[in-house]
Amino acid sequence: MTKSDNLNPSQPDQPSVLISQSSSGAGSHQLQQRTTTEEADAIADLAQPMSKSIEVVILGPNLPDQDNHWEFHVHVAGCTTLDDPLYDRHAEDKAVVHRLRSLREATLEAFSPSEFGYDPSNWPDFAEDLKVCDCVRWPGEVRHDSE
Incomplete structure (x- = not known):
């Protein structure tokens, strides 16, 4: 299961970090993927309802x-x-x-x-x-x- 733990608009100069963890938490495998502020803005835009x-x-x-x-x-x-x-x-x-x-x-x-x-x-x-x-x-x- 993927959680978006940190899309932080208060630090526009800092890349946001997305952390993926297993749903059970066992093994505590973490994968970090950096996403730029521009990418975070695009993700936020997509999340807005089309209405x-x-x-x-x-x-x-x-x-x-x-x-x-x-x-x-x-x-x-x-x-x-x-x-x-x-x-x-x-x-x-x-x-x-x-x-x-x-x-x-x-x-x-x-x-x-x-x-x-x-x-x-x-x-x-x-x-x-x-x-x-x-x-x-x-x-x-x-x-x-x-x-």
Whole structure:
């Protein structure tokens, strides 16, 4: 039986330790596996219930002849703005619905670290190229009326 004894968010610079022990405790065999803070964050994200996610579509990238040609747009699935003829060229993108919980997840989905060759912990560098439309409200996000 595996126990997750130490996923300690209070020490973000220290790796977390997962300890595996037999269910009976006999033999006291222990295997330590170090997991980075980034991996611990990913595990915590997976543990959150999917009810805390929203369905979005990610459109893009924009056309190469545009100044912002690497920009992607994020809309809530079913947003009426997507009916605009401007989005007709993104029919395939509109058909793919993603269940996501955060800007981080949207960024990692649009800019796959393996495809773009970067460390996932650097996702904020890529988030600036996501245009998150007004229809999107991430779970737990609080907006003021002026936004």
